[in-house]
Amino acid sequence: MRKFLLNVFGFSLILLVFNIVIFHLAQKNYYKEYQFKPSTKFKSFILSDSHAKCLKNYGEPYAIYNFAAGSESVLDMNRKLKYLIANNFEIKTIYFSVDDHILSPHRIKYGNLDRSIYYSNVHEFKTYYQYLLNKFLKYYVPIFHTKVRLVLKSLLFSKLKGLLFESQENIKTNDWINLTDGKRKKLATERFKTQFSYKKSSEILTNSFLEIINICKARKINLIGVKFPLSRNLIEVLGNSNYGADSILKANGFPVLDYKLDFINKDEYFYDADHLNSNGGIVLSHKLFFNK
Amino acid sequence: MLFNSLDFALFLPIVFVLYWFGSNHNLKLQNLLIVVSSYIFYGWWDWRFLFLILISSLVDFSVGIALLNQHNPFKRKLLLWTSIIINLGILGFFKYYNFFIENFKQAFSFFGREINVNSLDIILPVGISFYTFQTLSYGFDVYKKKLIPTKSFIDFSAFVSFFPQLVAGPIERATHLLPQFYKKREFNYALASDGLRQMLWGLFKKIVIADNCAELANMFFDNYTQYPGSALLLGAMFFTFQIYGDFSGYSDIAIGCARLFGFDLMQNFSFPYFSRDIAEFWRRWHISLSTWFRDYLYIPLGGSKGSLWMKIRNTFIIFIVSGFWHGANWTFITWGALNAIYFLPLLLTQSNRNNLDIIAQGKLIPSFKDFIAMLFTFTLTVFAWIFFRSQSMHQAFGIISEILSPTVFTNPKLVDQKHISLVIGLILFFLCIEWYGKEGKYGFSFVGHVKHKWKRWTSYCILLLIIYLYGYHGEAIEFVYFQF
Numbered sequence: 001m002r003k004f005l006l007n008v009f010g011f012s013l014i015l016l017v018f019n020i021v022i023f024h025l026a027q028k029n030y031y032k033e034y035q036f037k038p039s040t041k042f043k044s045f046i047l048s049d050s051h052a053k054c055l056k057n058y059g060e061p062y063a064i065y066n067f068a069a070g071s072e073s074v075l076d077m078n079r080k081l082k083y084l085i086a087n088n089f090e091i092k093t094i095y096f097s098v099d100d101h102i103l104s105p106h107r108i109k110y111g112n113l114d115r116s117i118y119y120s121n122v123h124e125f126k127t128y129y130q131y132l133l134n135k136f137l138k139y140y141v142p143i144f145h146t147k148v149r150l151v152l153k154s155l156l157f158s159k160l161k162g163l164l165f166e167s168q169e170n171i172k173t174n175d176w177i178n179l180t181d182g183k184r185k186k187l188a189t190e191r192f193k194t195q196f197s198y199k200k201s202s203e204i205l206t207n208s209f210l211e212i213i214n215i216c217k218a219r220k221i222n223l224i225g226v227k228f229p230l231s232r233n234l235i236e237v238l239g240n241s242n243y244g245a246d247s248i249l250k251a252n253g254f255p256v257l258d259y260k261l262d263f264i265n266k267d268e269y270f271y272d273a274d275h276l277n278s279n280g281g282i283v284l285s286h287k288l289f290f291n292k
Numbered sequence: 293m294l295f296n297s298l299d300f301a302l303f304l305p306i307v308f309v310l311y312w313f314g315s316n317h318n319l320k321l322q323n324l325l326i327v328v329s330s331y332i333f334y335g336w337w338d339w340r341f342l343f344l345i346l347i348s349s350l351v352d353f354s355v356g357i358a359l360l361n362q363h364n365p366f367k368r369k370l371l372l373w374t375s376i377i378i379n380l381g382i383l384g385f386f387k388y389y390n391f392f393i394e395n396f397k398q399a400f401s402f403f404g405r406e407i408n409v410n411s412l413d414i415i416l417p418v419g420i421s422f423y424t425f426q427t428l429s430y431g432f433d434v435y436k437k438k439l440i441p442t443k444s445f446i447d448f449s450a451f452v453s454f455f456p457q458l459v460a461g462p463i464e465r466a467t468h469l470l471p472q473f474y475k476k477r478e479f480n481y482a483l484a485s486d487g488l489r490q491m492l493w494g495l496f497k498k499i500v501i502a503d504n505c506a507e508l509a510n511m512f513f514d515n516y517t518q519y520p521g522s523a524l525l526l527g528a529m530f531f532t533f534q535i536y537g538d539f540s541g542y543s544d545i546a547i548g549c550a551r552l553f554g555f556d557l558m559q560n561f562s563f564p565y566f567s568r569d570i571a572e573f574w575r576r577w578h579i580s581l582s583t584w585f586r587d588y589l590y591i592p593l594g595g596s597k598g599s600l601w602m603k604i605r606n607t608f609i610i611f612i613v614s615g616f617w618h619g620a621n622w623t624f625i626t627w628g629a630l631n632a633i634y635f636l637p638l639l640l641t642q643s644n645r646n647n648l649d650i651i652a653q654g655k656l657i658p659s660f661k662d663f664i665a666m667l668f669t670f671t672l673t674v675f676a677w678i679f680f681r682s683q684s685m686h687q688a689f690g691i692i693s694e695i696l697s698p699t700v701f702t703n704p705k706l707v708d709q710k711h712i713s714l715v716i717g718l719i720l721f722f723l724c725i726e727w728y729g730k731e732g733k734y735g736f737s738f739v740g741h742v743k744h745k746w747k748r749w750t751s752y753c754i755l756l757l758i759i760y761l762y763g764y765h766g767e768a769i770e771f772v773y774f775q776f
Contacts, residue, residue, distance in 0.1 A: 003481055014749075144301070149763075
């Protein structure tokens with residue numbers, strides 16, 4: 001038994017070292033840009049997916065905190081709102097993304113539930129075990145975390161690819177304006193297919209969105225819907241496709257700021273089909289925060 | 293609880309420590325711990341169905357005791373039938389009720405009569421077919437006086453619910469497993485370390501081979517109308533490796549896990565895809581179920597003795613029942629019947645026991661004749677799996693007719709070719725390891741015989757790294773055989 005335990009211990013040590021390496025890589029490449037705790041000085045918050053990331057911290061001088069994150073789903077935003085409430089933030093205004101795709105079932109699968117768990121509390125889980133398992137164990141033992149595995153794997157292979165084909169990689173550029181119209185159309189179509197391949201909006205996301213609306217109503221929080229700008233190519237492909245988050249918000253008496261068509265012929269402000277670049281972000285922040 | 297889950301990764305070490313260090317090597321305490329941990333293991337999925345295991349255990353334990361004290365042949369038979377009716381009654385209700393209702397309704401409407409019975413929304417309890425057959429084997433063996441019934445309900449419950457093999461086998465015989473609960477168990481280093489090795493191999497089979505193949509097989513089978521024959525053939529191949537990786541992977545983990553606790557479970561798979569004929573395939577595939585049917589159904593029916601008609605009848609019965617055991621669907625029955633058709637020529641020409649040895653024993657490359665025989669048997673198996681995987685006979689025939697059409701020679705033009713090539717590469721790696729290790733009890737067992745420790749450990753680390761990098765990235769997928 002002693003020999004067996006020593007071997008198991010030795011092997012566990014290898015696993016532990018591996019886990020520590022993965023943990024650090026996960027911190028650097030997966031969690032670092034997500035887990036922020038805003039200061040209590042902020043009174044207004046932007047809850048959105050990657051579309052609001054271009055706004056960076058431009059709102060901070062006006063006590064507006066940008067709480068947006070890439071791949072964020074309504075469920076994640078709901079968690080963040082509850083976190084703010086639970087931590088006694090005095091919330092005046094919530095800028096909430098109500099883009100056409102925001103209630104797409106696609107977001108259930110590719111959201112941030114594993115990361116936004118950082119903002120969750122025990123009441124969200126059926127059992128204390130589930131809470132410990134999801135919030136702490138999966139975080140500190142990332143070798144069992146499938147999404148971390150996927151992120152690190154793609155990172156590893158892209159680094160290897162970069163080492164092997166360095167010269168070719170350097171030529172590539174991601175700026176939307178530099179792409180040919182054909183390439184832009186192709187990318188816009190792919191984007192559309194990813195987000196709008198479902199006939200109906202997600203019931204789970206819709207319910208979560210309604211919960212957010214009710215929380216804001218009950219706490220007298222100004223909830224302002226924001227529709228972020230889209231490129232001409234995407235707008236053309238999109239047509240009337242919309243999962244209806246903006247209509248739900250309007251039906252509940254909250255305003256919607258619609259910038260969807262504002263940059264229609266300004267491809268120089270786009271990073272890709274539906275994300276603004278830094279310059280676009282500055283222009284949008286002026287529109288959003290100063291109503292210019 | 294799934295073997296490939298974080299829950300199990302926490303559960304196993306806790307039970308292991310309590311078993312060897314918390315019980316002071318007390319046999320009763322160890323058996324009690326097995327029962328409690330097995331009930332937790334099963335209840336993790338749905339605690340409500342624990343009562344079914346409890347009922348099954350109580351019935352067969354009581355029948356066993358009653359049989360011990362009963363010498364009247366008629367009453368003994370009555371007791372045996374009580375066990376059979378209750379066990380198969382529970383199994384029949386949960387697994388086959390809706391199947392029979394639907395088929396009766398269809399049969400009556402064919403003759404212009406309508407019957408007013410509705411099918412029920414029944415949840416199939418995980419592993420019910422496995423533990424039902426295990427408890428049935430106890431009743432049969434006690435009845436035949438091959439086994440003295442136990443007087444300890446704890447021992448018997450541990451035998452019925454032993455968590456490593458509770459939900460997907462191997463289906464253990466009472467004569468083999470139950471006596472192991474009576475003996476004091478000493479920790480055996482060689483057994484336990486080999487067990488861990490087998491578990492690692494099982495995890496590789498499940499997470500890397502089966503789950504990756506499952507994703508692709510599901511894509512082809514679920515959208516079969518959109519693909520040409522070539523793509524569907526590829527889909528059938530993926531399912532062939534999915535079902536093997538999934539089920540034999542589960543068996544490897546189960547056997548390895550049992551070894552950690554000092555138990556020896558029977559081998560369930562012995563490299564079936566290297567078989568040279570269907571008879572050999574069935575000696576190597578799901579061995580615990582095949583031998584169960586052989587001992588408790590085929591032989592009592594007369595086996596291969598008797599007239600030609602009897603041989604044919606018995607062969608069809610055993611294969612069709614085996615198909616039906618897998619699920620209440622005509623697809624499973626057809627799969628069973630098809631295997632009977634494959635098997636019959638071998639039986640009738642008395643060549644079903646031609647290939648009792650290991651293919652290419654002591655050699656790295658098989659003879660041309662063996663290779664062709666292996667390829668032919670594999671092709672037959674792939675064809676039969678199409679029925680097994682299909683949701684309906686309509687789907688199965690749709691897939692087969694497309695495979696048999698000229699579209700089988702067209703380029704499948706698949707979107708995710710990179711991923712498909714990767715999975716094919718992983719399957720080839722898997723087959724190479726299995727081929728190299730085919731003389732052992734499982735593919736990776738040869739690593740245990742490597743002299744240098746650092747080489748062994750490097751092999752484990754490489755396998756773990758492959759699991760980490762190439763394991764299926766979605767949520768943990770349930771084992772296919774859980775549904776049976």
